[in-house]
Amino acid sequence: xxxxxxxxxxxxxxxxxxxxxxxxxxxxxxxxxxxxxxxxxxxxxxxxxxxxxxxxxxxxxxxxxxxxxxxxxxxxxxxxxxxxxxxxxxxxxxxxxxxxxxxxxxxxxxxxxxxxxxxxxxxxxxxxxxxxxxxxxxxxxxxxxxxxxxxxxxxxxxxxxxxxxxxxxxxxxxxxxxxxxxxxxxxxxxxxxxxxxxxxxxxxxxxxxxxxxxxxxxxxxxxxxxxxxxxxxxxxxxxxxxxxxxxxxxxxxxxxxxxxxxxxxxxxxxxxxxxxxxxxxxxxxxxxxxxxxxxxxxxxxxxxxxxxxxxxxxxxxxxxxxxxxxxxxxx
Numbered sequence: 001x002x003x004x005x006x007x008x009x010x011x012x013x014x015x016x017x018x019x020x021x022x023x024x025x026x027x028x029x030x031x032x033x034x035x036x037x038x039x040x041x042x043x044x045x046x047x048x049x050x051x052x053x054x055x056x057x058x059x060x061x062x063x064x065x066x067x068x069x070x071x072x073x074x075x076x077x078x079x080x081x082x083x084x085x086x087x088x089x090x091x092x093x094x095x096x097x098x099x100x101x102x103x104x105x106x107x108x109x110x111x112x113x114x115x116x117x118x119x120x121x122x123x124x125x126x127x128x129x130x131x132x133x134x135x136x137x138x139x140x141x142x143x144x145x146x147x148x149x150x151x152x153x154x155x156x157x158x159x160x161x162x163x164x165x166x167x168x169x170x171x172x173x174x175x176x177x178x179x180x181x182x183x184x185x186x187x188x189x190x191x192x193x194x195x196x197x198x199x200x201x202x203x204x205x206x207x208x209x210x211x212x213x214x215x216x217x218x219x220x221x222x223x224x225x226x227x228x229x230x231x232x233x234x235x236x237x238x239x240x241x242x243x244x245x246x247x248x249x250x251x252x253x254x255x256x257x258x259x260x261x262x263x264x265x266x267x268x269x270x271x272x273x274x275x276x277x278x279x280x281x282x283x284x285x286x287x288x289x290x291x292x293x294x295x296x297x298x299x300x301x302x303x304x305x306x307x308x309x310x311x312x313x314x315x316x317x318x319x320x321x322x323x324x325x326x327x328x329x330x331x
Contacts, residue, residue, distance in 0.1 A: 008054060010047065039314065069082065086121060088123070089105065107122075125299075224248050
């Protein structure tokens with residue numbers, strides 16, 4: 001099999017393409033012939049040893065794939081060789097032509113779902129659905145602000161917010177991204193600068209308030225950094241600020257703000273939720289597939305690259321140039 005391996009901590013340029021034997025599935029596992037692998041922000045930091053989980057090296061990054069079951073380990077039920085599936089190894093292993101994955105993390109995909117969409121479905125929509133529904137209690141009529149709304153995870157939150165009946169404001173770093181967000185359902189879009197000094201923060205906060213005069217009920221923040229404070233200042237009474245990620249850095253928040261707003265700052269650790277509440281996660285997976293089959297959500301794959309171009313795909317994520325999802329095509 002082919003795999004893009006991380007042998008030592010470093011950036012995307014440190015990944016190495018290798019040829020090796022395909023792994024054999026153990027008890028309760030399946031081997032997937034990978035057709036497509038999703039590329040996500042955690043892939044850029046796990047290879048630097050900056051992620052919450054540090055898999056033993058060498059490892060291939062990649063936390064989600066679409067493909068075909070090629071072999072079954074002992075004791076696997078409900079799946080068969082030849083099934084079209086998505087696999088969620090969660091931490092790593094996806095940037096390869098073959099992947100061994102626990103059967104409990106493998107789902108058959110709808111006949112109409114192509115492999116590239118399967119490969120970028122659960123990581124983003126799963127995180128956003130858990131965040132908005134379970135952690136943010138987003139409801140019809142609420143105002144939702146999505147930071148980094150043009151990226152894969154931001155776009156999924158935008159779509160789900162629209163489905164859940166919220167008024168969705170997309171915050172992005174370029175007019176091109178703003179147009180993309182409007183095309184997929186944003187009610188309004190705000191363009192913020194890439195460098196967020198104090199004056200820019202004030203302008204950003206004013207732009208949010210111009211779109212939500214009574215404040216924002218839910219903020220979905222997969223960006224962090226200096227974008228967080230103006231978004232928090234623009235919150236409504238008893239709003240919910242969802243902390244999802246920090247590609248722009250970990251923000252410093254004046255704690256008088258949640259007091260004055262009587263609002264909540266809520267952590268969203270989807271990976272831990274999946275581990276701690278597998279029954280709740282399975283229920284959400286079923287709900288997401290139902291939304292997909294109904295045509296209410298669909299991953300926006302904007303860039304497809306071969307497995308050998310994994311480093312360049314990760315650099316696009318690091319430079320925050322992605323619109324929608326980036327996928328590696330494998331088989």
